[in-house]
Amino acid sequence: MDMSLWWDSFLAILTPEVLMFNAAGVLIGIVIGALPGLSATMAIAILTPITFWFDPSCGFAMLIGVWNSAIFAGGITAILINTPGTPASIASTFDGYQMYRQGRGGLALGINVIYSAIGGIISTLFLIFLAFPIASFTVSFGPTEYFMLALFGLMMMISVSENNVVKGMAVGFAGLTLSTVGIDPILAVKRYTMDSTSLAAGISFLPVMIGMFGLGEVLNQMYEYKQSTAGSALEMLKKASAKLGRILPTWKEFKQFFRPTVLAGAESTIIGAIPAAGADIASIICWGQAKKLSKNPDEYGKGSAEGFAVSCTSNNGVLGGALTTMLTLGIPGDAVTAILIGSLMMYGMQPGPKMFTEDTGFVMQIMQLMILSNIAIVVFGLLSAKMSAKILNARPQTVWVGVTALCVVGSYALNNSFSDVLLMAAAGVVGFIFKRGGFAPGPFILGLLLGGMLESNLRRALVMSQGSLDIFFERPVTLVLMILIALTLCFPLIKKAVLKRRKAA
Amino acid sequence: MKLNFFKACKAAAVGLSLAACVGAVTNAEAAPNFPRKQIQIVVPYAPGGASDVVARIYGKELEGVLGKPVIIVNRTGASGAIGLESVKNARPDGYTMSYMPVESTMLKALGIAEVSSDDFDFVCRIMTIPAAITVSADAPWNTLDEFLTYAKENPGKVLVGNSGSGSIWHVAAASLAKAAGVEFTHVPFDGAAPAIAGLLGKNITAVAVSPAEVKANVDAGQFKVLAVIGDAHSSVVPDVKTTRELGYDVTAMGWGGFAVPKGTPEEVVQILSDASAKVAQSENLKSLLKERGFEYAPLTGTEMDAFAKDQLDQYSQLIPELLGKK
Known part of the structure; x- marks a missing residue:
């Protein structure tokens, strides 16, 4: 692309108004993203009509700011109260909350800021230089590839099973089973709905996630608090929250994270560019892959700073990918880009292949706004990191009440539905029982999240092939994914065998 | 002291009954004096979608x-049943x-x-959305007949993709197949966008979705629209003929309107219908529909009641036939 065009569009966004709208968007995004239940999609849907009053570059400066920072801020609650603020930060709970409990909360918050921004910037660079090749690859994804991706995501059940894989698998399959409640994706018949319309909508994933991680953790802390009248648990928590530790990673850590995070940024851009795969599955897959490739895989899920950096990078890395599909193909990669397409149309632009030639200047502005938003995230994020953690310095009772209130409000706000609040409460109790029984909630959530994608794409593929399984072996990308899955499963066995032989030799 | 207390009680009682009287008076006047507070519009689909955007502009007008004040609340799930219910x-x-x-029908x-449209009184219809039978630009067929x-x-x-099993586009494609005496394999996706992605990636042969949703790809020369299923030509692809013009008796189209639950006082329905008729004339609404590629097709509440009844009868007969449902 022409350098002078870049420079012109860069000057166009370097106006006080655009910068102000961008900063406002980032701040709004931090607040909304950090509240469980309020998602980036919701924030953007509500703000979009307002932005029509502004100039397109101001409006988009705000929306892109909100989008980037809401995804980043979802990680803040994942660290502090074990409840991901948006589904994109689900993988951040694996390590983030553990780091906080170990007294490294400050570092976790810092990594969340820095690596979210790095993820966003890496993926924007991919968007700038490789948009068309990436899009032409990912658009060929059909039901068989989506099925393999979902299966790939489900492999991570093993990684998040904590210490007991059998127990992890048991709850994982329970989650998969629950995901079948609702309307059949192919035949549109009701399944296990007990004639209730609420159940016909299925067991929604977000209330369950909020209940299981948030409320479940509160119940567990209350239980442990009573047990230890000496207050050792309380002491520990207090110590953890009072002593946040340093925020910035050291140079050594930075070098250690470099390879896995750059890889995660690339992987998540590509997953984000796949039209029907989003940030949740991207961060899960990236986290799992990083664990496989890491020098210290045992730390993953127990407070590994490296694992946490990977999940932060990947959930923001998705955004550049989603923009790639939106700008080059005109199809939304997720709910947010669907809204952005709508607002581009309101500004009289038609996203799609022609936009790159007809509105080149604005396309460049969008890319530069992505970079700008990520810089704003670093500034505001680091400034507010210590402050956001201070909120939790209150007495545990206060925190419990606060978190419970957030869980109730968040699950209601999702769909303005009381049945979601009940579902959240039930999930909270189940989460508590899981915790006491030594069952990790991670696999359950993964099963519920990916069950729908797994099932509907398997059956869609079979509809297309009229029942023949050959379709899974005829498509090269599907085959490659299948081989990768097989390798992932066999890798530990091979590793063991090789080690043994080396020892023997 | 005792007396004073008694007095106070009495005064309070008088005050209360007075307040009650005032309350009763305003209540009696409530129906013609509509609205006195905020109105809530429930959209049974997700924020940002077509119906949500239309509802937000309608609400603002x-x-x-x-x-x-008019506020929009999204209650999603079960193909819209959650919100409607x-x-x-x-x-x-x-x-x-x-x-x-x-x-709803x-x-x-x-x-x-x-739940069905019979449980509601309509106040207006705003728009209709035809279905576009769309194939890849390099496909060997240039007409619907071919x-x-x-x-x-x-x-x-x-393989004909649609935006979900039992969605209006699924019914539209199935109706076309029936009218033409052919057999399609219908592939339901989770929404129109993945179906379009499926056609772009050559995983399916055709899609039946709204013209607006394929416009970007048609303009870019990736897709061509063979026909639209609907009452009239689509403003998005004005040169493409309707199936009826091409000799196939099918009209299955999407539409969007607003309604209140049955049992709402007639005066209130009337006030909302009149207000909606004014809203339907607004330039903002018209330009939004044009931008989004929906057909501006206003109907009054009463007209819409009759239209919806007709649609309900039609689909109650057609859907079991087409999709093999009981």
């Missing part, structure tokens, strides 16, 4: 006409309205929920 069960006082999609026949001839010669080989 309605606010201007009625002079009271919540309005059906709301107090029928006109303060809770629903966005009414074509699905289909859910019952699909067996998804008991496409259907191929489908006849290769039963089941033509």
